[in-house]
Amino acid sequence: MSVEAILKTHPRPLIADAAVLVACIDECVVCAAFCTVCSDACLGEDDVAAMVSCVRRCLDCADACVDTSRILSRQTDPDRPTQASAVEACLAACRACAEECERHAEHHEHCRLCAEQCRRCEQACSELLAAMSSS
Amino acid sequence: MSVEAILKTHPRPLIADAAVLVACIDECVVCAAFCTVCSDACLGEDDVAAMVSCVRRCLDCADACVDTSRILSRQTDPDRPTQASAVEACLAACRACAEECERHAEHHEHCRLCAEQCRRCEQACSELLAAMSSS
Amino acid sequence: MSVEAILKTHPRPLIADAAVLVACIDECVVCAAFCTVCSDACLGEDDVAAMVSCVRRCLDCADACVDTSRILSRQTDPDRPTQASAVEACLAACRACAEECERHAEHHEHCRLCAEQCRRCEQACSELLAAMSSS
Amino acid sequence: MSVEAILKTHPRPLIADAAVLVACIDECVVCAAFCTVCSDACLGEDDVAAMVSCVRRCLDCADACVDTSRILSRQTDPDRPTQASAVEACLAACRACAEECERHAEHHEHCRLCAEQCRRCEQACSELLAAMSSS
Numbered sequence: 297m298s299v300e301a302i303l304k305t306h307p308r309p310l311i312a313d314a315a316v317l318v319a320c321i322d323e324c325v326v327c328a329a330f331c332t333v334c335s336d337a338c339l340g341e342d343d344v345a346a347m348v349s350c351v352r353r354c355l356d357c358a359d360a361c362v363d364t365s366r367i368l369s370r371q372t373d374p375d376r377p378t379q380a381s382a383v384e385a386c387l388a389a390c391r392a393c394a395e396e397c398e399r400h401a402e403h404h405e406h407c408r409l410c411a412e413q414c415r416r417c418e419q420a421c422s423e424l425l426a427a428m429s430s431s
Numbered sequence: 432m433s434v435e436a437i438l439k440t441h442p443r444p445l446i447a448d449a450a451v452l453v454a455c456i457d458e459c460v461v462c463a464a465f466c467t468v469c470s471d472a473c474l475g476e477d478d479v480a481a482m483v484s485c486v487r488r489c490l491d492c493a494d495a496c497v498d499t500s501r502i503l504s505r506q507t508d509p510d511r512p513t514q515a516s517a518v519e520a521c522l523a524a525c526r527a528c529a530e531e532c533e534r535h536a537e538h539h540e541h542c543r544l545c546a547e548q549c550r551r552c553e554q555a556c557s558e559l560l561a562a563m564s565s566s
Numbered sequence: 567m568s569v570e571a572i573l574k575t576h577p578r579p580l581i582a583d584a585a586v587l588v589a590c591i592d593e594c595v596v597c598a599a600f601c602t603v604c605s606d607a608c609l610g611e612d613d614v615a616a617m618v619s620c621v622r623r624c625l626d627c628a629d630a631c632v633d634t635s636r637i638l639s640r641q642t643d644p645d646r647p648t649q650a651s652a653v654e655a656c657l658a659a660c661r662a663c664a665e666e667c668e669r670h671a672e673h674h675e676h677c678r679l680c681a682e683q684c685r686r687c688e689q690a691c692s693e694l695l696a697a698m699s700s701s
Numbered sequence: 702m703s704v705e706a707i708l709k710t711h712p713r714p715l716i717a718d719a720a721v722l723v724a725c726i727d728e729c730v731v732c733a734a735f736c737t738v739c740s741d742a743c744l745g746e747d748d749v750a751a752m753v754s755c756v757r758r759c760l761d762c763a764d765a766c767v768d769t770s771r772i773l774s775r776q777t778d779p780d781r782p783t784q785a786s787a788v789e790a791c792l793a794a795c796r797a798c799a800e801e802c803e804r805h806a807e808h809h810e811h812c813r814l815c816a817e818q819c820r821r822c823e824q825a826c827s828e829l830l831a832a833m834s835s836s
Binding site: 507526 | 618619622623625626629630632633636637640642643644645647648650651652654655657658659661662
């Protein structure tokens with residue numbers, strides 16, 4: 297899935313280069329879904345006491361990604377500080393979640409997959425921030 | 432994107448047939464993203480006064496889809512009535528949004544794309560409800 | 567806090583008796599906040615392995631309450647099935663969360679407070695459903 | 702309503718001074734509710750074409766406030782950059798929404814009430830950021 301097709305039909309100018317914006321929204325959407333699964337999968341593991349930080353970081357990251365994907369999906373009369381700070385907050389949540397999930401990647405496959413997705417989303421946020429500051 | 436790979440690593444038994452469950456989560460995730468774009472695209476159109484119902488249905492549908500995708504993504508100690516009623520609520524929101532978007536499909540391409548996605552999600556919800564009641 | 571003051575300034579007719587509608591939105595808003603705190607407080611307890619179901623029910627309930635509070639807050643061109651099914655889904659989530667939190671109410675004060683709030687929200691949902699079906 | 706009573710039962714140390722933290726969560730929760738009502742009330746006004754920016758800012762602010770209230774409600778193993786950047790993003794969204802709502806405060810009472818709430822939330826975010834950086 298990608299929001300590319302529908303975003304291209306938006307009547308207003310996009311807030312940033314279409315490819316970079318689409319990539320960031322798409323990664324946020326997928327990252328929110330992966331973090332929600334990973335938080336619950338951690339909760340369902342036998343070693344749940346060791347996974348407490350991971351549950352928490354995944355929940356934060358899912359919330360930040362949903363919020364940011366929504367704010368970035370809106371092109372009508374955008375407020376630059378609102379959008380830039382949302383992307384920065386999402387990047388921070390992705391980084392913290394990736395760091396924690398990477399600690400468990402060898403014994404929990406969901407953590408390995410979630411960490412990879414968080415790093416992709418962190419990268420997409422970073423590239424969008426660069427595109428927004430240069431435009 | 433699909434939650435299939437990560438959902439298959441969950442340590443608990445899935446609440447329904449994996450393919451049907453994955454399809455419903457995936458459609459909810461995409462539908463939330465499409466409805467968020469469509470609500471804002473409607474808001475950005477010159478004929479916004481004619482699009483008021485459509486903005487509203489899209490916002491409801493986006494909220495219902497995020498909520499339902501999250502509840503369905505959790506497999507740990509599920510509560511059947513919570514899950515079934517979330518899917519029913521999502522189905523109702525998708526149907527109402529599809530009906531409204533279809534009215535604008537000829538003059539607004541985002542409405543046509545959004546209506547199609549809402550119908551796919553409505554169908555996926557319907558199939559998951561059937562799978563849940565037979566298991 | 568209450569949405570009463572701002573809801574009374576809405577230009578459209580309310581979808582139900584104002585007092586019953588306001589009570590339901592208010593309880594949903596508070597319940598989402600309480601369930602979010604309780605899910606994390608459970609996660610921070612020494613006996614987290616015994617609190618897994620409670621974390622999960624609280625997360626479901628928080629999601630359902632946010633979703634329902636938003637859908638109910640909208641009065642413009644409402645779709646009755648979307649609204650009624652959202653309230654039913656919220657009621658189910660509140661009931662499941664209350665039942666689980668009540669099991670831990672004696673040893674975890676946050677569970678006792680959360681259970682009480684979930685019961686208040688369940689009751690408010692029930693009263694709104696009655697008001698919606700009679701109007 | 703306030704999360705004060707339940708937050709005080711959390712087993713972990715709070716991420717900031719209790720009164721400042723509670724005030725920020727409470728204001729975020731109320732602000733999300735007010736912005737959701739105001740966005741829909743704007744959509745229901747006869748002059749909806751003049752209210753487009755206001756609908757959009759209210760939706761952004763509601764999303765940022767829900768996200769931030771959830772991240773701040775969690776005290777278990779917090780990540781400082783995730784929390785601080787969430788509060789900064791919320792502050793930016795509140796400021797942008799307040800500025801827009803203030804333009805309509807004289808002719809739409811919901812905008813006046815929403816603007817006041819956004820300013821309270823902006824202030825609470827600012828005070829929490831100060832408390833977090835000094836602790």
